[in-house]
Amino acid sequence: MALTALEIYKLLPKTNCKECGFPTCLAFAMQLATGKATIDLCGPASEEAKETLGAAAAPPLPKVTVGTGEREVVLGDETVLFRHEKTFYHPTAIAVSVADDLGTDAFAARLGAIRALSFERVGQRISVDLVALRCASGDPGKYARAAVAAREATGLPLALLAPAGPLAAAVEATADSRPLLAPPPQDLGEAAKIAAERKLPLRVRARGIDGLQAALSGAREAGAKDLVADPAPENLREAVADAIGIRRLAILSRNRGLAYPTAFDLGAPFPDPFPAAALLIAKYGSLLVLDTTDPADLLPLLTLRQNLFTDPQRPIQVEPGVYAVGNVTASSPVLITTNFSLTYFTVRGDIEASRIPSYLLIADVDGMSVLTAWAAGKFTGESIAKMLAGCGVGEQVSHRTLILPGMVARLSGRIEELSAWRVLVGPQESSALPSYLRRLPPAAFLPANG
């Protein structure tokens, strides 16, 4: 467990020497406790303090990287069991499988389908992260060629699911791209030697947490360092229980022998992979291998991952600007709100529900909600007047009437003073927008005179 500020304070010299840049040792201890400072800033600290605090600061779950460059995938390196305690840092990586014995056309088509599993949501790109290459041929030459082809076609990192022989051949051909070696349990020893020699990440697969304890220890003895643990569950229930068990061993017990990122092969014969994938995204899976290339499966899973791996302290922001909702015309209503994503989606959803095509202005307030942004002085008469003048909505509509969130009705006078726009105060709650918009008199949006 992480140390509290008081526990850390007891280990410090308590001289308030200020060498660390903080006024007192207690203040420094509080920074250490929240991870905002490190013990090396404290010159006079005892060796014991440095050792204890250094170990406490090391991530309870090691980081393992697969792939290189822009598409590098980071597994593990998490610090909490619940996202509200801090955040989840490294999104569950999703690998989609392809078998090396497909015909040339089918193989290319499947790689094309994997590459297409990439979507734009709230200004972010969410995509499948790896290609899991299954060795079905048993032929080292064929498997190595397939690995090269998969790399070339998708640019994605590879997970090499293959027995030792083909695995060695594929590593020869693709080692530079830092693939994940994923041998079957009986070939672990040989694969661990390759992983050690080439300094590549290795997936260790064994039945259950007890089985993993022995297998991981064997892989470490063979010299492999970057390990990923696959408890080989047979169903959803086992998968979630194992994922929770391993993550708790890392975070609560600091059990170094089992603290590794986890991998789950949800391809055949695993029954009904979708719910298992969704639950493992929520509950600590680091890498999932799926057989499906159906976007109707992947888009929900990637969206769930995007949701849960958002930093709770830093909400997703929407790009500020003018958004047209529905088939807008020059006399459509104009509304304004802030660029906090939840605010935006709520207001947009309520406008859509009204079926009144409207323009929605999204003000740049660093992702705060309307009231918070108003209280912080970021959503003001001045900033709104400036946006009205600069965003170009005046060229898209012929009227000059702005609907302002009811919560900030007090801004209306200032806006009318500073701009050519008339203000209508909208409802306090976004949920009242549908009936509000439907009851607006059309005369509210007649062309402005001069």
Added chain:
Amino acid sequence: MTVVLPEQKFTGRILPVTLPAGPGGIPVTVGGQNTLPFTPEGERPHPPAVGMEVRSGGEELPPALAAVIGEIAGDPVALARRCVDDWGARFLFLTLDGCHPDGGGRSVAEGAALVRDLLAATPAPVLVGGCGDEDVDARLFPAVAEAAPRPVFLSYAEEKNYRLVAGAALAYGHGVVSWSPIDINMAKQINLLLADLGFPPERVLIDPLTGGLGYGLEYTYSIVERIRLSGLSGDAMLARPILCHLGDAWKARESVDASEGSWGDVAARGRRWEEATGLACLAAGADLIVCRHPENAVRLSGAGWR
């Protein structure tokens, strides 16, 4: 060697709440656990229960739902029967959206009559949701409370209307769903207010507002986890079963939009959208799930072991 798995033990326990059934029906009891979902330790006397929503308004159905319930969606009583008899819904959530001025504008008396008809048609436990218009709901809830011949849960009581809703529920022996907008302090506050009224705690469920997948689900996820952790750690006002209503999953563009070819078949995608929303709620700790797709009633029940 066997690895000893760490556990998280709690001093508190979630209050068991029973949704009563009519003669011949099976009541639904949830709560009673002293542990988090999906963990090996602690006691979980009751698994989460999955029910289905029946709506009285004539809204246009998303393609995924039109394909499976389109033919009978216009007949709420018939739909309710099928939900229970054929699709395994353990309870029903009747939304009286048909009484909304913009949703058909049916009278309060018609809404109450529908509640009576539905309760006569099925013995399953029932929750009744308002239409969403403050003025109409202020008349609707008392009428429903009076008309219902057996105990139901009224959904929902919030800070603005709790006296009225809880008062109507108290007078006729019903339960209430306490609602708050993704805010743990407000969730606690509304339960304190209900307690101050003398409302029996074993007839209260918490609705923390469920955002749809991609549209605020992460806030719900963390609020459900925080409410549950607080309840298990001894906060009696939050030690209540949590209800997640997946309705917002069907408001997402991704679950209804057929025009985006690269997103896959809209019927499959819509169903998955609701399913993924429900799975996240179960992972966070929801005790009751309300869904609309018949297949999801079965699938979410299967995923929600304790």
